[in-house]
Amino acid sequence: MSFGFIKHIMTGACMVLYCHLGYGQQSIPDKSVLTTPLAGARITEKAVQSITAYNNIRSGSVEYIAGKSVILESGFHVAEGAIFVARIDSVIQQVDVASVNSDITLSTDGGHDHTKLFLSAYPNPYSEDTQIEYWLPKATAVSVSVFNEKGVEVARILDNESQSKGGHKVTFASGRLPSGTYLCTVNTSTEKKTHKVIKQ
Numbered sequence: 001m002s003f004g005f006i007k008h009i010m011t012g013a014c015m016v017l018y019c020h021l022g023y024g025q026q027s028i029p030d031k032s033v034l035t036t037p038l039a040g041a042r043i044t045e046k047a048v049q050s051i052t053a054y055n056n057i058r059s060g061s062v063e064y065i066a067g068k069s070v071i072l073e074s075g076f077h078v079a080e081g082a083i084f085v086a087r088i089d090s091v092i093q094q095v096d097v098a099s100v101n102s103d104i105t106l107s108t109d110g111g112h113d114h115t116k117l118f119l120s121a122y123p124n125p126y127s128e129d130t131q132i133e134y135w136l137p138k139a140t141a142v143s144v145s146v147f148n149e150k151g152v153e154v155a156r157i158l159d160n161e162s163q164s165k166g167g168h169k170v171t172f173a174s175g176r177l178p179s180g181t182y183l184c185t186v187n188t189s190t191e192k193k194t195h196k197v198i199k200q
Contacts, residue, residue, distance in 0.1 A: 031049050032045060033052045033054075034051065037057075043061070044063045046064075046066070050067075050071065051070045056079065057082045062085070064086045067088070067090055114137060115137050119135075119194070120195060125198040128174065132157070136164070136188065140162075140190070141189055143158055143160050143186070143188075144184070146184050147183045148180065148183075178199075181196060183196055
């Protein structure tokens with residue numbers, strides 16, 4: 001029986017690291033590379049095999065759960081007062097890339113129906129960062145994620161965060177991610193939109 005491994009190369013941060021087996025969860029990526037800062041009351045990142053983190057934990061309680069490894073690389077940081085937990089746990093089911101690709105919506109003009117969820121990104125193509133812009137027709141909980149072409153989640157920008165009706169903007173800082181095509185996805189309680197962006 002393998003317990004996997006947790007690797008951390010940071011100093012001066014307050015963390016809890018532990019292993020446990022027997023946990024199962026639906027709709028999670030196979031591997032996840034996290035580069036975007038996280039902040040919130042409670043955020044959980046999960047991956048079937050591994051999580052590699054370069055990001056900052058700014059506030060709240062953040063937990064990383066992976067089946068085989070959690071790797072905290074140079075640049076990973078937990079701010080004072082934030083709580084971070086890394087867990088090796090058995091988790092199942094990869095994101096269905098077919099369902100992600102079938103939802104691609106490309107914006108061709110500046111107009112949109114304000115009664116529906118709208119999603120765009122600029123610049124696109126981009127070299128480092130791109131701004132993900134979206135319109136919410138009503139107040140709702142929102143999750144914003146980015147997937148690579150294989151359907152693996154590479155960034156979780158928002159995780160079930162309550163937001164008001166209207167326009168919103170977040171930054172996808174791709175950092176160490178390679179050039180290629182990525183799928184920015186916005187999920188609410190009633191709608192889902194996916195927008196293709198290209199990193200040069």
